[in-house]
Amino acid sequence: MNKDLILKYLGYRKSMPDAMTEKLIDECILEVKSISKFKYIYQEFKEPLPFMLENEGYMKYLSGATSYLLVATTLGIDVDRRLSLYEKTDMTKSVIFDCTASAYIEEMADNYEKNNLPYKNLSYRFCPGYSNTSFLDNMKIAKYLNVTKYLGISFLSSGLMVPLKSMIGIVGIGNTKRRSCEGCLRMGKCEYRRDGTVCYKE
Numbered sequence: 001m002n003k004d005l006i007l008k009y010l011g012y013r014k015s016m017p018d019a020m021t022e023k024l025i026d027e028c029i030l031e032v033k034s035i036s037k038f039k040y041i042y043q044e045f046k047e048p049l050p051f052m053l054e055n056e057g058y059m060k061y062l063s064g065a066t067s068y069l070l071v072a073t074t075l076g077i078d079v080d081r082r083l084s085l086y087e088k089t090d091m092t093k094s095v096i097f098d099c100t101a102s103a104y105i106e107e108m109a110d111n112y113e114k115n116n117l118p119y120k121n122l123s124y125r126f127c128p129g130y131s132n133t134s135f136l137d138n139m140k141i142a143k144y145l146n147v148t149k150y151l152g153i154s155f156l157s158s159g160l161m162v163p164l165k166s167m168i169g170i171v172g173i174g175n176t177k178r179r180s181c182e183g184c185l186r187m188g189k190c191e192y193r194r195d196g197t198v199c200y201k202e
């Protein structure tokens, strides 16, 4: 597994971790890989859904696309259980485990989209919350995909997903867009950009 995204999430932008932290990251990678039950589902749509028509962020992302996929993925509930255990017993490890699991689901979903989806010319995965869209739109996409039935994902009243390491999004077909910071609410106060980097894989 590529460690760059884990290090970004841990806040290493200009420095490198010490040997002890490196060792903990390696341990967490092995652990996350061994307990994750990665699943990914998708469904193709031709026309924008009503909630997409109401937000420029979705429409800009879909411009030029011939169709798009609604997608959902999860690492499963065992990752949450292990994280909860570390939060009670080892705070340092819990932070590293959390960042490792977040990076792992991104990497697994990227690989799945690159190697397993039967489509060419895919854009990056656009998740609700990007480009001034609402994080709560996850729930709307979830209904179309029936993520509770197929992935065991449910929602807290805050909109957070359970399992925590789950992602829902849209993948444009035929317009190969690359992720950017355009429309991000953190522009102007973003600690990643201040340090000359970005929060996503470039």
Ligand code: SF4
Pocket: 180, 181, 184, 185, 186, 187, 188, 190, 191, 192, 193, 197, 198, 199, 200
């Ligand atoms: S790097 Fe900063 S401004 Fe760009 S998308 Fe990430 S949080 Fe937003």
